[in-house]
Amino acid sequence: MHQDPAMDDEMLQHRARALAEEFNLPAGEADKIAIQAAAVLATVRLLDDVPLDRAEPAATYHFVAAPNPRRSES
Amino acid sequence: MSDLHWMGATELAGAIAARRLSPVEVVRYFLDRIDRYDEQLKSYLSVFGDAALAAARQAEAAVIRGRALGPLHGVPIPVKDLLDVAGTPTTAGSAFLSEPATADSTVVSRLRAAGAIILGKLNLHEFAYGPEGINVHHGTPLNPWDRETPRLPGGSSSGSAVAVAAGLAPAAIGSDTGGSIRIPAACCGVVGLKPTYGRVSRAGSIPLSWSLDHFGPLARSASDAGAILWAIAGQDPADPTTSFAPAPESGRVAIATAPRWRLGLLTQFLEQADGEVQSAMRRAADDLAALGCIVEPVRLETARFAEAVSVAITGAEALAFHEPLLRRHAAHYAADVRQRLLTGRFLSAGDYVNAQRARALIRNEVNEALTRFDCLLAPTVPTSAPEVNAAQVTLAGESVPTRRSLLLFTRLANVSGHPAIAVPCGFSPTGMPLSLQLIGRAYDEMTLICIAQAYEQATPWQRHPEGF
Numbered sequence: 001m002h003q004d005p006a007m008d009d010e011m012l013q014h015r016a017r018a019l020a021e022e023f024n025l026p027a028g029e030a031d032k033i034a035i036q037a038a039a040v041l042a043t044v045r046l047l048d049d050v051p052l053d054r055a056e057p058a059a060t061y062h063f064v065a066a067p068n069p070r071r072s073e074s
Numbered sequence: 075m076s077d078l079h080w081m082g083a084t085e086l087a088g089a090i091a092a093r094r095l096s097p098v099e100v101v102r103y104f105l106d107r108i109d110r111y112d113e114q115l116k117s118y119l120s121v122f123g124d125a126a127l128a129a130a131r132q133a134e135a136a137v138i139r140g141r142a143l144g145p146l147h148g149v150p151i152p153v154k155d156l157l158d159v160a161g162t163p164t165t166a167g168s169a170f171l172s173e174p175a176t177a178d179s180t181v182v183s184r185l186r187a188a189g190a191i192i193l194g195k196l197n198l199h200e201f202a203y204g205p206e207g208i209n210v211h212h213g214t215p216l217n218p219w220d221r222e223t224p225r226l227p228g229g230s231s232s233g234s235a236v237a238v239a240a241g242l243a244p245a246a247i248g249s250d251t252g253g254s255i256r257i258p259a260a261c262c263g264v265v266g267l268k269p270t271y272g273r274v275s276r277a278g279s280i281p282l283s284w285s286l287d288h289f290g291p292l293a294r295s296a297s298d299a300g301a302i303l304w305a306i307a308g309q310d311p312a313d314p315t316t317s318f319a320p321a322p323e324s325g326r327v328a329i330a331t332a333p334r335w336r337l338g339l340l341t342q343f344l345e346q347a348d349g350e351v352q353s354a355m356r357r358a359a360d361d362l363a364a365l366g367c368i369v370e371p372v373r374l375e376t377a378r379f380a381e382a383v384s385v386a387i388t389g390a391e392a393l394a395f396h397e398p399l400l401r402r403h404a405a406h407y408a409a410d411v412r413q414r415l416l417t418g419r420f421l422s423a424g425d426y427v428n429a430q431r432a433r434a435l436i437r438n439e440v441n442e443a444l445t446r447f448d449c450l451l452a453p454t455v456p457t458s459a460p461e462v463n464a465a466q467v468t469l470a471g472e473s474v475p476t477r478r479s480l481l482l483f484t485r486l487a488n489v490s491g492h493p494a495i496a497v498p499c500g501f502s503p504t505g506m507p508l509s510l511q512l513i514g515r516a517y518d519e520m521t522l523i524c525i526a527q528a529y530e531q532a533t534p535w536q537r538h539p540e541g542f
Contacts, residue, residue: 012420019416023404033413037420040389044421046382047428055431 012037078103079241080538082298083149086244087189090137090148097133097148101126101191104150108194108242111542116213117237119155119165121194126150129191145301147189153247154231155195156202157181157289158278166280167200169211170406179278180313181247181289181306188305193243197233200411202249202282203392205257205480207232208462210408217262217459218539219506225459228261228480230254234292235262240542245293245302251282252384253454253484255290256496256511261459263498263507263537265526266292267299270516271491272317274303275310283391284315285430286384286488294536296497296526303519319517335525337362337512338372338447343483346469347456354500354508355453358529362451365528372443372450376436377486381478383436384485386421386429393418437490440513444492448521450513452483454496458506483511493519497526498535507535 016034019025025033078100081089089095105123112118133148158164158175159182165171182192197215199207207229208214215236217225227236231248235258238246248255250268259266267290274289281287291302307321337359344355359369396415404412443450456479457467466473474482487494492513499510510529514522530536 015420019419023400023412023416025404025412026409029409029413032409033416036413037417040385040417041420043382044386044389044425044429046379047386047425047432050376050379050428050432050435052428052431052435055435 009034009038079107080294081244082294083146083151083245084298084301086149087146090133091143093137095148097130097137097191098127100148101130101150101193104193104243111240112242115216115218115236115240115242117197117215117233117240117242118152118194119167119197119212119233120162122159122162122192126191126193133189133191144187144189144305146185146305149190149244150193151185151190151245151247151302152193152196152234152237152243153182153185154198154202154234154249156198156249156280157195157247159192159195162195164195164280166202167198167209167212168406170403175278177278180275180310182278184306184308185247190305196231196237196246199230199232199254200408201280201392201396202230202251202254203411203414205229205253205477207235207258207261214462218542219263219459220504221541224462225506226261226462226476226480228258228455228459231258231266231292235259235264235266238262238264238292238294239539241538245291245298247289247302247306248292249279249282250288250290250484250488251286251388252481252488255288255292256454256484256494256509257480259292259496260454260507260509263509263539264292264294265296265299265498266290266496267296267303267519267522268487268494269303269307269519270317270319270493272315273307273319273321273493273517273519275308275313275316277310277312281391281395283388285391286387288488296495296523296530299495300519300523317517322520335367335448335521336446337367337369337525338443338450339369340374340377340450340452341371342373342377343452346482347453348467348469350458350502351453351456351508355451355510358499358510358533359451361533362525362529365532367525369451370447372447374436374439374443376432376439379432380436380486380489381481383429383432383489384481386425387433387489389418389421390426433489436486440486440490440492441516444515448514449525452511452513454483454509454511455480456482458502458504458508487513492516493522495519495522495526497529498537499533500535
C-alpha cells in the first residue's frame with residue numbers, strides 16, 4: 001500500500017531524471033527533485049506510526065472538523 | 075486624515091456611515107498610498123483604481139440617499155490573487171495565467187454585497203505553494219518591519235499581510251492551506267483568521283489542495299477579522315463543501331460579559347519554539363490568566379502526525395490540479411514551486427488515503443481536547459520572521475529548513491479543519507513581531523474572536539511599522 005521504505009538514493013534519482021525528461025526541465029533540476037523527494041518520503045513515512053486500526057475509512061466528511069450541520073438538517 | 079491608513083475596517087465603515095468620511099476620499103487616500111509605497115513593498119499585483127473610484131462614488135451616493143448600508147460599506151478591501159474578480163485575470167502569482175475571469179468569486183461577490191470596494195489583487199507565493207511568501211516573477215513583498223535587513227513576509231498570502239501591516243489596505247483576504255493566512259500575519263504583525271473548513275466558499279478560486287484550502291481575512295484587529303468573516307461566510311451552492319452553519323450577525327464582542335475561558339496551552343509546540351517566542355507565549359499566558367482565563371498545559375498525541383498528513387495530502391491534491399498545467403507551462407513555473415509540485419509523483423495512492431485516515435484521528439483528538447478547553451493556545455510560528463536568504467533556522471539546538479519551521483504549528487488546524495486565529499503578542503529584541511495562535515471549536519470562530527479581542531485590549535502589541 002505504501003512507498004517502499006528502502007527506496008534508495010539511486011532509485012529516487014532515476015525517477016527524478018525520468019520526471020525531468022518528461023517535463024523538459026532544466027539541467028540539474030532532477031538532482032533537486034530527488035533531494036526534495038527524499039525529504040517528503042521521510043516525512044510521509046511517519047504515517048506508518050499512526051495507529052490506523054483505530055481510524056475510520058476515509059470519507060468526505062473527514063475533511064471537516066465536525067459533521068457538516070446540513071447532515072442533521074436533512 | 076493623517077491616520078486614516080491605520081484605521082480598522084469597521085472603524086472606517088462607521089465613519090463612512092456617520093458621514094464623517096466619504097468613500098471617495100477613503101479610496102483616493104489608499105490609492106495615493108499604494109502609488110507612494112507599493113513600488114517598494116510589492117504587495118499588490120494589480121490595482122483597480124478606476125473601478126474602485128466608480129464603486130466609491132456609488133457608495134457615497136447611497137450614503138447621501140440614506141440607503142441601508144452593509145457592514146463594510148465604502149471600505150476598500152483587496153483580495154489575494156487566487157480569487158476571481160470579473161473582467162480581470164487571476165494570476166495566482168504566476169507569469170502565465172492571463173485570462174480574465176468571467177464572474178466574481180463567491181468571496182468577492184459577498185464582499186461587494188456587504189458594501190466593500192475591491193481595491194485590487196495581492197501578491198503571493200506562486201500558486202499559494204510556499205510559506206515564505208516569495209515571488210520570483212513579480213518580486214517578493216517587503217516585510218515592512220525591517221527595511222535594513224530583508225525579512226520574509228511569510229506566505230503564501232504575503233501581499234495581503236504586507237498591505238495591511240504597511241497601511242495600504244485596512245484589511246485583506248488571504249487563503250490558508252497549511253498556514254498561509256496565519257504565517258504572514260505573524261511575520262508582519264497583523265491578525266489572521268483561518269475559519270472552520272466549510273465556513274467560507276472557495277468557488278471561483280484557484281485551488282492548492284481542495285480538502286485543506288480555506289479563505290479568510292487579515293486585519294488590524296480580531297473584531298475587524300470577525301466582521302469580514304461574517305460578510306463572506308455561509309453556504310454556497312457553488313461549493314458543496316460549505317456548511318449551513320449559521321454565521322453570527324455581528325462580529326461585535328461584549329467583553330464585559332465574557333465567561334472565564336479555559337485555554338489549553340499546547341506544550342509540545344511551545345517546547346519547539348525558540349527562546350524569544352517561548353518567553354512571549356508565557357507572557358501571553360500570564361496576560362490571559364490575568365483576564366480571568368484558566369490556562370492549563372495540554373499535549374495532543376496525534377499532533378505529531380499533522381506534518382506528514384499535510385505533506386501527503388497537499389502533495390497529492392496539488393499535483394492532481396497542476397499536472398495538466400505543468401505539461402504545458404513547466405518552464406514558466408518558479409523552480410521551487412515546480413520542484414515541490416513534482417515531488418507529488420513520489421507519493422502513492424496508499425499514502426494519500428492513509429493520510430486522510432490519520433486525519434480523522436487528529437480531528438477526533440482535537441475535538442476531544444476542545445470538550446475540556448474553549449480553545450488551544452500555541453505560537454503561530456516558532457521564530458520571528460527569518461531573513462529572506464536564511465535557508466535554515468535553529469530550533470532547540472537543531473537546524474531546521476526555514477520552510478518547514480514556518481509550517482510547524484499551523485498545519486494542525488488545516489488538517490483538523492478547526493478555526494484558528496493569529497494575533498500579535500510582542501516583539502523580538504530586533505523589533506520583529508511575534509504571534510500567538512488560538513485554535514477553537516468547529517464553527518465557533520466567535521469564541522476565538524472574543525478571546526483574541528480581550529487579549530488585544532489588555533496588551534500593547536497592536537503597533538505599526540515606522541516609515542509608512
